Amino acid sequence: MFGLGRKKKKDMQEPGESLILWGPAAGTEHAEQEEREREKENPGMIDGIPVSPGALPGRGKIVTFHSPKGGDGVSTVAANVAALLARHAGTVLVDLNGVGAVRSRFGLPSDCPVNILDWESAEDRRHISVYEHQCGLALVPGVVHYDDLERVNPALVFRVLGILKDAYEYVVVDAPPVNGANPAWAAAVVSDRVFTVITPDRASIDMLGGTVNYLERLGCEDRSAVMLNKAGVPGGIRVADLVDKNPLGVEFKAILPYSDAVMEYNNRRQVVALARPKDPFSRAVSAFTEEVFD
Template sequence: MPVVVDPENETLASLLAALPTGAQGVGSVDRMLAWLTQHSDEYVVVLGPHVSLEEAVGVCESLRTTRPTVSVVLVRGTLDTATLTSAMKAGARDVAQTEDLPAVEAAVARAYQLHVALRGPSGAAHVGKVVTVFSPKGGVGKTTMAVNLALALTDRGARKVCLVDLDLAFGDVAITMQLFPTHSIEQAVGAEDSLDVAMLEGLLTRHHESLMVLAAPPHPDVRERVSAQLVTRVLRTLRENYDYIVVDTAPAFDEQTLTALDETDECVIVATLDVPTLKNVKVALETMEMLNIAQDHRHLLLNRADDAVGIGPDKVEAILGMGVAARVESSIDIAAATNSGTPIVLEKPTHQSSTAIRELAAHLAGDSVAAPTSASTPDQTAVETTESDRVARRFRLRR
């Protein structure tokens, strides 16, 4: 996919709009270089007009030898002989004017053709991680935590992250981020056997902080038409193109949530320090243990965690039988940030809550920011086994 670099958000958005869905936007050359170190399948870098010519020439000269399959397209406000000469000598594949977006689009298409010719159309499959955020009780701030965790996992554009709202009846991810999606998972209903990356990308909504969102349906009645098979297809398709897929779930073990949990690599369980919630979480953990869900990959996030309520982290750990992975204290700043449409990790990156969430994101990502590549796409036999296991799990749960 293309990587676009420009420090001006408006220009960045304009360039991204002209490029294939899934193109990544970053604000600096440093972020672009960090991105390229983690993604071997990128084929073009588009340097916007607010990247200085000197810096652009340096990028061209560097990538020409270190990443010869990655083309550089230089976008300038005005074109003159000196600029063209410098760019071509440094190794830029194309130069286009800022206002000529069709020319930028054509240059990126040519870069892709060159990439295929140099490397061939086949290559190692990209396999991302699914991080499911779950709580058996509503009102604990699960969606707020999911949104902030997804933003933290992007690492300011260094990772490709998609946030999926699987609270299909009353999902709040879009409104929390003040997004107004034109499509949602509803448009994928019926495409269980044909859904691919290109189709799914067309249903996503871009957040300006390098995050893509698959919104919940606008009406609760759609929930019954979103099958477990479709949820599986969506998550496995997103794995092909994203480093992390963060799933916000409904506060219940419904069919769609159980399917997401079946597909999850890491499960973040959100709880608050009140007896009813802790009771429900304990029952949920016992259920997950029975169904063998996310064994050794469950992480407890305490939200609104104030010692003044009389239940401390030590008591929580004793009640639930698991350690606390992250603790976010009550703060009016979190609510204010959510109401403004700018989540706390963006509004106040040095806030205690932001730090706690970023540390959890770092823990989930591991010491290295590299996306997982060792797993492979399940073959048909593996899929059939998974489906058999899932049926058995449902039967055991219903008993």
């Protein structure tokens, strides 16, 4: 046992007193009871923290994309999937990844102040602050200054996602690596689906195990899948070696090819799947979107 102090002799115990090893401080029993009642009503909560998709009410689905490390194509995949979904369903893309990615990718005017911190005081959907992009997709860009990054905390993530889930059919999250070093875990625990994007690249592959393990510990295992991006990239590990020999022991939910058009259209601030639907990457990301979000 852990430093419980000296055990009282039986005859020294007050009537009705029992040894408390680990319990609520005096006076908190009532609050704990109330909390248990609330948890019974809403099984997705633990200690007031949402820990499963069901914990956030709302009709929408939350889908998080992240990768073990930067540069694997999370923003690209999230933006393309979100833009494709937005053609048929109310969809919002949320940037939890700090400064810039969504803002830059979609060419938001540099003086556009809309950003995730607008949500700090938002309570319901009447307070929604999104940028409506011409492709029909709503955007919640990241913070404007790096100094503000620490204000994107788990409480803000739950607040933003909770409100958006009630207002949109799909809430797509462009997240930093879910590894405990940032608030992306908060998005993962309430997501209906979590996709880990990797590339056929040694660093990406080596870090996959740790990422998968972290998601398991968060209880996201059944809702998680891995996708391979930049398949066939020059110098990359051969896809056949990853799929046939399966050294990673994972089944890829999607294999998205490397394509020059991706970078070209990203640089034009266009969504390649919309602008060049016949491109191999566009076809693959469309097939994935149709299959998963039917």
